[in-house]
């Protein structure tokens with residue numbers, strides 16, 4: 001059997017079918033490009049679902065992983081290791097005074113946030129009748145574990161797994177009143193993504209984030225920010241909440257932080273960090289030498305290549321061009337997002353358009369509703385952004401009747 005038949009058979013016979021059947025087999029990547037098993041090159045604006053922040057195989061990331069792999073791969077959190085201390089310090093320098101817990105994924109960062117809310121709820125209201133409620137947002141997404149899933153009020157995620165964990169009431173994004181009405185003595189926290197990724201690229205307004213902060217301060221509840229998708233520079237700020245000039249009580253991170261190497265992290269503000277005591281949480285692999293070395297390389301490169309400024313500068317004209325496509329194609333109802341976290345909302349199911357984009361060499365990711373996500377790496381070349389517009393334009397022109405203006 002040739003390579004293609006072998007891998008197809010392995011996938012169809014032996015791999016759990018929870019992802020359905022991918023149609024493309026990728027074999028290598030460089031920068032914003034990947035290649036399939038036929039040697040076909042694609043412009044990768046899926047970036048491993050907002051993860052390969054530096055593009056594929058950035059030399060700084062490759063070198064850091066190689067060097068660390070030759071030195072020390074894993075020892076567990078029973079011992080100190082240099083890269084974990086360094087990374088914790090680097091994240092505190094981004095988020096503010098506080099402490100960091102390391103895990104391996106976004107869902108695990110959500111679990112740690114939910115556990116923090118329980119510790120806080122007990123601290124606030126006592127063990128007899130602790131505050132256990134975490135208010136979440138419609139269209140939110142916080143992962144596929146039971147905690148993450150229960151905090152994700154989406155039928156397609158929860159279906160088949162009821163009953164969920166209790167006490168995750170749902171407010172409406174950008175409607176502060178809807179959140180305020182849900183707050184009572186049992187409320188421990190509000191958990192929100194500053195830009196919802198999986199849910200369809202819905203952006204929390206600056207005012208809404210500020211109002212949430214005030215509400216949490218007034219009612220003594222935690223503001224938990226899920227920056228798993230929107231963080232690590234994707235919007236042109238290191239954290240997407242920064243536009244609102246507020247400080248959350250805790251932040252969940254993953255995806256871009258490792259540039260493709262699995263890592264998750266939770267930063268907790270100084271006066272809440274001590275709620276976790278020795279033994280109250282843990283992870284065998286969390287923050288292991290290899291993962292931390294990869295994340296340190298990502299953070300160093302964001303600074304040394306001035307990527308935050310770059311994202312802001314290059315995304316502005318690109319988003320402008322996307323908005324022009326919206327003006328000329330009725331099928332596009334909205335362009336949402338910031339920086340390189342962009343959603344194109346269509347008036348109908350965009351699956352055929354996504355397939356045509358793929359055929360023309362542009363990889364995108366679906367999101368909630370009729371949204372296609374465009375997630376270039378922070379290092380993307382301007383010419384590749386322009387190429388994405390050309391591909392989109394040609395696919396839209398042949399798929400729909402352009403408006404004449």
Ligand SMILES: Cc1ncc(COP(=O)(O)O)c(C=O)c1O
Pocket residue numbers: 049105106107108110141142143144193197198226227228229230254255
């Ligand atoms: C905002 C947000 N939180 C949590 C998660 C879960 O992350 P993971 O798939 O790494 O568990 C995701 C994944 O898409 C996400 O976008």
